[in-house]
Amino acid sequence: MGLLRLLTRIWDAITSFTRPPNPATLFRRADLYRQGGRFEEAAELVAQGLRLAPNNGVGHLLSAYLHLAFRQIGPAKSEFQAVLALDPYHPRALLGLAKIALEERDLASCRPFLDKALQIYPDFPEAKALQDMVSSWTVTSPVSGQRLIQAGPPIQAEKLKPPAGGREFVLTQADGTLVFSQQGDKDAEDLAGHVTQVYRIASATLKRAGLGALRRGIVQAATETTFFRSNDRLILALSFPQDVKVGFGLLETDKLWTNSLRELGVRA
Amino acid sequence: MSAEPAATRPAAVRAREFRRILAEMLKIDRVRGGLVVAADGLVITSSLPRTVAVEPFAALTATLGRELEVGADRLKRTPFQTALFSADDGTVFLGSSPVGFVVVLGDREVNVGLVQWALRKALATLEGTWGQPGRIPASPEAS
Numbered sequence: 001m002g003l004l005r006l007l008t009r010i011w012d013a014i015t016s017f018t019r020p021p022n023p024a025t026l027f028r029r030a031d032l033y034r035q036g037g038r039f040e041e042a043a044e045l046v047a048q049g050l051r052l053a054p055n056n057g058v059g060h061l062l063s064a065y066l067h068l069a070f071r072q073i074g075p076a077k078s079e080f081q082a083v084l085a086l087d088p089y090h091p092r093a094l095l096g097l098a099k100i101a102l103e104e105r106d107l108a109s110c111r112p113f114l115d116k117a118l119q120i121y122p123d124f125p126e127a128k129a130l131q132d133m134v135s136s137w138t139v140t141s142p143v144s145g146q147r148l149i150q151a152g153p154p155i156q157a158e159k160l161k162p163p164a165g166g167r168e169f170v171l172t173q174a175d176g177t178l179v180f181s182q183q184g185d186k187d188a189e190d191l192a193g194h195v196t197q198v199y200r201i202a203s204a205t206l207k208r209a210g211l212g213a214l215r216r217g218i219v220q221a222a223t224e225t226t227f228f229r230s231n232d233r234l235i236l237a238l239s240f241p242q243d244v245k246v247g248f249g250l251l252e253t254d255k256l257w258t259n260s261l262r263e264l265g266v267r268a
Numbered sequence: 269m270s271a272e273p274a275a276t277r278p279a280a281v282r283a284r285e286f287r288r289i290l291a292e293m294l295k296i297d298r299v300r301g302g303l304v305v306a307a308d309g310l311v312i313t314s315s316l317p318r319t320v321a322v323e324p325f326a327a328l329t330a331t332l333g334r335e336l337e338v339g340a341d342r343l344k345r346t347p348f349q350t351a352l353f354s355a356d357d358g359t360v361f362l363g364s365s366p367v368g369f370v371v372v373l374g375d376r377e378v379n380v381g382l383v384q385w386a387l388r389k390a391l392a393t394l395e396g397t398w399g400q401p402g403r404i405p406a407s408p409e410a411s
Contacts, residue, residue, distance in 0.1 A: 129324030
């Protein structure tokens with residue numbers, strides 16, 4: 001009997017090397033790779049697992065995460081939807097779709113996903129953080145041209161002239177309303193939308209870290225550096241070529257900020 | 269620094285590399301914490317003050333990083349490399365990499381230039397780990 005058991009074990013050990021792993025094992029290994037930032041290997045294992053088990057929710061969820069990690073939003077969305085087709089209340093799939101809706105600035109779609117996830121799992125920290133953030137946002141379509149935050153004479157554009165090298169100057173309200181822009185209508189709307197969204201998310205992030213309200217920001221890219229200045233109501237963004245000295249950019253942004261507040265008759 | 273080119277290192281080294289990068293950032297005076305978070309919000313490694321819950325903070329920083337990426341794309345700008353956002357009591361730094369975002373939390377006295385330089389250096393290392401060696405500035409002054 002003992003010998004038989006030993007032979008069985010040896011046989012199992014030998015065949016485990018040649019037997020293809022089952023989907024559960026593949027997904028478990030994929031998740032470990034993913035957690036270590038080894039996305040390519042994880043994706044390979046997930047694809048292998050989904051070929052064996054096309055209706056596996058774990059596999060589709062991992063696939064969605066990996067698409068997101070590779071910044072492939074369309075396929076990620078489809079995979080989250082595949083998870084929800086199998087389990088309509090899957091909190092992670094709901095959160096994933098909420099995040100994608102947020103990226104697409106589709107607040108009307110984002111909120112129900114978060115609400116549904118939290119309805120079933122009220123202690124879902126990531127979903128709660130995003131819900132806290134979006135709950136105060138109003139849906140505003142920025143209108144091109146000038147819109148004053150208070151009644152008064154129209155802004156005199158020449159008084160809000162950006163410094164030499166400065167470009168894409170935009171002034172918006174915290175709710176997304178475009179107050180003033182240097183650019184053409186369509187570009188200004190897109191820019192104001194982005195500036196507002198960055199302000200909102202950065203504000204929530206700073207608040208979550210217990211650091212207070214957003215005052216300044218600097219975003220550096222390969223071709224330009226953008227400076228942000230804000231208080232609780234207004235946001236100013238101004239870009240310079242990438243090689244701008246940060247000190248100069250900060251100084252010029254501050255000057256424009258002071259002028260903007262003066263023009264609008266608002267205190268800092 | 270290892271003499272071995274980063275691009276040839278096995279992928280298994282990545283997890284260790286993330287931890288090492290974060291540990292380097294945490295050595296900077298007035299840095300209170302940091303994390304490496306994937307674009308999907310997965311926390312790869314983190315070290316944050318007790319008062320900051322990891323998952324919600326990571327979810328927000330990943331969302332912020334994605335808005336900076338998506339917004340730049342929408343506006344036909346080049347992708348962002350680093351960003352910082354300051355409040356009265358401190359600053360959040362964010363760097364973009366193929367794995368996701370490197371996030372650093374500094375208090376109000378943090379040396380912004382030094383953190384930005386260290387962050388760029390960390391990002392260049394991460395890009396190297398992903399097979400595209402990045403350009404590392406020689407010093408904070410050069411960045």
